[in-house]
Structures are given as structure tokens and as C-alpha cells.
Amino acid sequence: MKSISMEQKEKTMQMLFMEVSRHYAGRCFQQFAEMGIHSSQIPIIMILNRTDGCSQKEMAEKLEIKPPTVNVSIQRLEKAGIVCRRRDEYDQRIMRVYLTDKGKEIVEQISVRVKEMEKMVFRNFSDAELCLMRRFFEQILQNLDDMPGKPVVKCKFSKKESVDKC
Numbered sequence: 001m002k003s004i005s006m007e008q009k010e011k012t013m014q015m016l017f018m019e020v021s022r023h024y025a026g027r028c029f030q031q032f033a034e035m036g037i038h039s040s041q042i043p044i045i046m047i048l049n050r051t052d053g054c055s056q057k058e059m060a061e062k063l064e065i066k067p068p069t070v071n072v073s074i075q076r077l078e079k080a081g082i083v084c085r086r087r088d089e090y091d092q093r094i095m096r097v098y099l100t101d102k103g104k105e106i107v108e109q110i111s112v113r114v115k116e117m118e119k120m121v122f123r124n125f126s127d128a129e130l131c132l133m134r135r136f137f138e139q140i141l142q143n144l145d146d147m148p149g150k151p152v153v154k155c156k157f158s159k160k161e162s163v164d165k166c
Helices: 006-010 013-034 039-050 056-063 067-079 101-121 127-146
Strands: 083-087 095-099
Touching: 013 039, 013 101, 039 056, 039 067, 039 083, 039 095, 039 101, 056 067, 056 095, 067 083, 095 101
Parallel strands: none
Antiparallel strands: 083 095
């Protein structure tokens, strides 16, 4: 086990939290890049995994980004054979987006890699420590939600939400 340097002792909780977050995200993005997926495409792929056949407009609303931004990502995913677009059977003006078989395989690969990463990140923690850490993370999220003002970014495709719509 590495000894803790003086610099690490002096880091604030916020600095450590941000460093862990950046480092973890960087490792995840590296894993996705090895699969040929850009990190910005992951939310679209995961939305489609939960609700295949979303419209581009629904995805843009869910991700709180502009429809043209979604369109660019979908075009790239379509070119890579990960998604396909089809007109809505009831309203021909609406384009629905679906995962292809390759896209479904990518979702499986993402799931496996995320589980592997989680195993590596949380190794050497006891079940009690992991339970406590989960409780701390949930409390941090609640504290952030309770802060006054509108949050800048909030994940809108968590498992807790209904999966009836995008």
C-alpha cells in the first residue's frame, strides 16, 4: 500500500472528490474509446438501451441538448452501424432511432467493462465500507439537490425514472 504524501493530506474533500471523478471518468472514456465509442455517444446509446425507438427530439429533451447536437451523434452512430433510423409508423415526420444488433452488442460490452471497472475501483473495500460509501454518495446527491438555484447538469436517465418514455 502506498503511503499518503503531505500533498494528499492537504487536499480538501472537494479536491479529492473532483480528482476521483475526473480520474474515473477518464478511465471509463478510455475503455469506451477502445470500443470505438466517443464518451458523448454513451448517453444516447444507454437511452436507446432502456427505450429503443426514441425520437431524436425526445432524446434531445432528455439530455437537455439541442436536437442538431443529437442528430450529429446519431449520424456518427448510424455510420458505425450502432443505430438505425426509421420513420414513425403513425407520424411520418418523426424519425425513431433504434439500436442495431451491433449496438446491442456494444451495450453488453459497455456493461461488462463498467462492471470490471467498478470491481477494480472498489477492490479492497469491505461490504460495510461499500454500503457506507453508497450512503455517503446518496447523501451528497441529496444535498446537491437541496441547494438553492437550478442545477447546471443533472442525469436524467437514471434507473429510478420510468422507462415508458425516453
